[in-house]
Amino acid sequence: MRKRKSKTRYLIMGLLSEGPMSGYDIRRITLERFRFFWSESFGQIYPELRRLEQDGLIARLEEKDTPRHKKRFSLTEKGMEMLRQWLLSPAETEQMRFEVLLKCYFSYLAPKGTILNHVKDFRRRYTDVLNQLLVIERELQVAPDSFNNHWYVLATVRLGIKTYRAYLSWAEEILNEFKEDPR
Amino acid sequence: MRKRKSKTRYLIMGLLSEGPMSGYDIRRITLERFRFFWSESFGQIYPELRRLEQDGLIARLEEKDTPRHKKRFSLTEKGMEMLRQWLLSPAETEQMRFEVLLKCYFSYLAPKGTILNHVKDFRRRYTDVLNQLLVIERELQVAPDSFNNHWYVLATVRLGIKTYRAYLSWAEEILNEFKEDPR
DNA sequence: TTTGGCATGTAATCCGTTACATGATTAG
């Protein structure tokens, strides 16, 4: 038997633990809060919601007069159980795939200065996300801690901040070294 | 028409630019040198080699008395052309998927101290890879620069080193904060 | 002689994005 590998269900159940929401909400919140270390598309979310409901891990709310087409789900006891189980097991090793580093590595085969474009592009992208993370950090520090989980949320945000600062510091170093000794 | 997304062919062509090698070699070298930011499996490499040969981007060496079953390939002019083209175009944005961060984020739902296991696990894994990277860095500094590309290789290695140092510093902070105020 | 590493390859399966289809509601 093959081990289930997709983590989509845990993301969904995790979010539902904060209260009922729809597939569309899940997508939106994932973009807002997890963009820096996670991504999901509708093509995964909606079919997974159906499966989770079939398995009794989430339940459709019976609501009349929902705004628009909204179909909201809540986490069941069984679902919370499974979520807790997953939280106790160790995480899988992350597989990195940085195309930009592949390009940097082989840039010596291309015209002089090719690597600079990649490094500058990299720097620009991570300058943007770093700024977004700093905004989120400040917001978290002043917002009321309704779920008593801000310390946890801030932990993930701060890993992002440290990581992207390291990225930017690297980019500066490369650009400086190149300026001193262009290749 | 859909845009080809797999980057496997560029990894292969990049490696072949340093000299002829086999699918098995490519896999081994990828594990040694790119493990920190790239991964490929045999299931991608061998079919891709066949396609690249069909497209005339690489060519099978006609060798007798090769060691074992070895089938070596070399990069053609056309292949080098395409590789250079790719190097000039910007890299795609990398999508992150850190299961460990998802677990940290939701650990407040599990027994107190659950997050510690994830952070410690994370620290252990990256302590290992950091040490490997430091070894590689030292080796590169003393080895002869046969392809005149050490500065480029070191650039990628140093991004890894900076990143993993940031990871470890984060892990220490989280563990300390938790020790002072367990939740 | 048997074990383990070298070496190539295919098939099954799952994962994930993207494009497409449909329609309601709201803001301008």
Place this chain on the structure above:
DNA sequence: CTAATCATGTAACGGATTACATGCCAAA
């Protein structure tokens, strides 16, 4: 009225891992 956004969903496709199959060669 019209455009944008909200909202749900499916189908097609391509990407990637994993398991499997095969066999050689070297070392113990």
